[in-house]
Amino acid sequence: MTLLDDGTRTAAAEPATTWVRTEPARQDRAVAQHKRTLTSVTAEQRFVQAGSWLAALALTWLITTRLLPWDGVVAFTLTWFVLGVGLVALTTSLVGSWPEVVDRVMSGVVHAAVILLGVALLSTVVFIFVRGHSALFHVNFFTQDMEGIGPRDPFDRGGILHAIVGSLIEVGIAVAVTIPLGIGTAIYMTEIGGRFARIVRTVVEAMTALPSIVAGLFIYTVAIVAIGIPSSGLAAALALGVMMLPIIARASDVVLRVVPGSLREASLALGASRWRTVWHVVLPTARPGLATAVILGVARGVGETSPVLLTSGAASFLVTNPTDGVMNSLPLYIYSTVRSGEPLEIARAFAAASVLLALVLLLFVAARLLARPKKGIR
Amino acid sequence: MTTVLRTEPAEIDADVPRPLATDLSGSDRVFTVTTRSIAATVLVITGGIGLFLAASAVPTLQRYGLGFLTGTRWEPESDVLGIGSVLLGTFTVALVALVVAFPLSLLGALYIAEYAPPRLRGFLTSLIDLMAAVPSIVYGLWGFFLLQPHAGAVAHWLHQHLGFLPFFRVGTDPDAAVYDASKYTASAFVAGLAVAMMVIPMACAVMRQVFSQTPPGEREAAFALGATHWGVIRTVVLPFGRGGIIGGTMLGLGRALGETIAVLLIISPAFDLKFRPLEIGTNTVSALIAGRFGEASDRQLAALLAAGFVLFVITLIINTLAAIVVSRSRSGQGADA
Known part of the structure; x- marks a missing residue:
């Protein structure tokens, strides 16, 4: 049997040779739909x-x-x-x-x-x-916390280390909880499906409409008032997680749905089991998209103030244990210091906002770089 | 031996995924059970929040009846709780945000899809996405410190020259030699401008997506008939993207209604039932929750949850309508709005 690239090779005098196409034929390449430039200005x-x-x-x-x-x-x-x-x-x-x-x-x-x-x-x-x-532009701004620093102390004393660490811990916990849950749900919705999956999808999509402040109020009522967990980094992480879960689940669902069905069918036809198909074919194909979805979800979580406002309390010192009482985070620090009215405090709040903005920019650029299609494949 | 020729094509639709039935192996069973239990967990968490909110809204709505939605006073001491004025304030802020954001996002999306040099298009699209990722507290700072003085001057000018319109009225004399500038700050107008910065990227992203899907044949046909560039936009691009324009705007509206921190930073809370966006003092549901949760008794907390539930339901309805509009429209077939 001969698998032929084009008609010319039929004349070849080796009937037993099998030609395997090593690169896609020209018509296989996605023809980029270039919009022609139709307007010109004289x-x-x-x-x-x-x-x-x-x-x-x-x-x-x-x-x-x-x-x-x-x-x-x-x-x-x-x-x-x-x-x-x-x-x-x-x-x-x-x-x-x-x-x-x-x-x-x-x-x-x-x-x-x-x-x-x-x-x-x-x-x-x-x-x-x-x-x-x-x-x-003071090193201590990144290495010290605000313990014992008054609102009129100069910039070479005190810093926002506690807020940065708090943000990282809170978002870290939230992400560690939401990523497996969110992506797992998305895999269930796209790869297994069925009536139950449709119910889950409907509810998840509906919950993306949940305003972030209401997510914070929910955790405040349930965890802090009813159960009695103190205002802490853990409560804040829960609130952020509740807010991010539908966002990440939905974004991953969208990404997984665009994985071509032919890839799945090919894998199953080769005898792979379902979970191997998911693990070795679907997830690697969707990896850039999933990374983007997760990173944008994280960027959203880092910058969100309102759930944290209700749940974490505001510490002025470095706290590394999320279950141990009040904690601070970047957005909360900005919000609470900017309302003090002291010029130096406001400048500190703006500096913290710069750090937050730089963090979000960094995450955003990382997401873009990951989402970029690799050169040479297309 | 007769040969029957097939007269019509077999009904094979290549694009529909075929159902693949296989006997599940042991590992597949584990996989199915694991993902299903994860999905069930997420369903319980997310659905639980919705049910919890609904359940905790019931006693409040029963106690205060419809007066909870229409009442204008929030006086826990005398047991009078109503979110009428707060709801109106929420919609005022959202309306200001939309009035600003709608034209800007529409024109911005048109620029990216139609006017921008092709090399810039990807960059500009990323820029819009970046604008969506900027934290709301940053827009709050921007609105409060940079925008407020200018917005106050604009508000004063509007009041001075268009003050005969009821919604431009402010409770002060605009033509006084030294006008009371503080009356024009901390208003729904300034808050709405800051919220507009969060609405624009959402609306713009949806609109750009549908505009870029305009069938090239129809555009070229319009050009071939001698239309100007704007003629093509007006007769081909805009009608094609109508669903996306409406849907994107509604999605932005949903975002505007729930926005908390920028609003909280800018407004000064007031409980008057008034539609005066330019005047100092307004309130929104989310700002009410953020401002009152700390001192709340159990009953007040239930009332705040009820207010949050009302906000959630409104947002949900708007988002659902937006999704329906986008998916029903001609341009929204492949769009994930």
Whole structure:
């Protein structure tokens, strides 16, 4: 029997040779659906647009600073935007038709909205770092806790080690509990299925709507008030876990569902048992997606304040035992210090927020790198 | 010997997974039982929370009746508990957030799907996802320290020039020589702006996904008929993505209703039944829970749980509607919203 790559090899004089395809045929490769670029902007249009916006800028400067008492960033930007759109419409209508005017105006509106979005995101990140940098660049900020540190003590004393450690412990416990449960549930829902799996899926999807504060209130009522567990890192970890469980289970379910059924069928056809199919075929295939789901769930958990607010209490000293009374965490530390009103404390809160933001960024980049398809496979 | 030709194709649908029946081996039985018990555990945990919330809401709802949902006062001392004003405040904040977030996320999604250079598209999509991962406390700090002064000025301007509209009214004189700036801070407006930053990435991600699935043939046909770029967007992309636009916005609304910490940081709590987003003082269900849980007696705690249950049910209904809208629409066939 000969498995042939193409017709040309039939002429080969070795009838007993079996040709095995070592790489996918050209038509097997997923043809990337490139959207063709259908729009082009002529140089003249570019000049007209740039000129209109520049003219609008000059006019805005004239109006807001010389003619009318409209100082302030918001007034300036708004005036520039309105004038710019107006001028673009005017210059376009000199040469073009009505649809062209609408097209240019909407293009201006879309770009302005995106710039506004970008400014909002960038200002968030930059603002946090700028306000926090005075407290951030001290080694002791990462190696000491706040025990015995007053609100007016200088930045070279005290730090947020207790909050960082607390966050890591709480999220660590929550993740250690939710990952096996979440991924196990997702495997059950996709690989075994049946009516019970549909019930589980419905309930899990419904519970993703649970507001995080209600998850915190649930643990507060059940664990702290009714059972009598003290406010502690463990209670906070439980609250975070309750919040993250449906999120991770659902995200893993989505990831596992896109594993091609043909891979499963091939594995079963080769005689593998079900759990071997899951362990050696399904999970490795879905590994990048699962990692992304888990990491994004962790990023969500690290930054979530409200469940922790109700359950952990706020310690000012380093606590490493999650069952031993109050504990602190980064979001809670930020929330409680920023309300003190002391400038130095607020700077510390912003520095802690920078650390939290950097942590989330790190997790996010890790998720992206893991999710990236490996080169050479595709 | 007659040959019967098949006149119609056999009904084989290659895409539907075939049911594979096998005798379970011992290890498979262990696997099935293990995963099923894990799933049962998760079902008990998650379902238990829902049932627990419902069960603890019952006595409160029985005691206060419908007045719990419509009452405006929260006075545990005189045994008067109502979340009417709090619910209104929750919706006010969410409404402000949506009014800001809807156009921005729609235009942002249009930019990524239609206007952005193809090389930038992946990066911008990651950026939107990153925006979703930024902790809400960070947006709270941003809203409180950076945005509040500017937002106060904008609120004053709106009151001054559009104050005849009832929802722009503030209980102070806008034209006074030195106006009372503190009246325009800590309002549902400022809180809504901070919440909008959390709504935008959710809504934008869903919208971008459906826009990018627009059939290329229809776009190219519209271009071939001489449409401008905006003409194509208006006649092809937006109608195609309508389900995603509605669904994404509703998902964002669900997020906005449950947001706690940014709101708690910005607003100053008030229990008035009013729809004045620009004026100082409002309250939301989640901020109420966060503010009152510590001092709560058993009955108050039950009332807070009831309030949380109401919030959960509202969010659940909105999320379910969003999922239905997305999955029913033409564009949402493969979308996981």
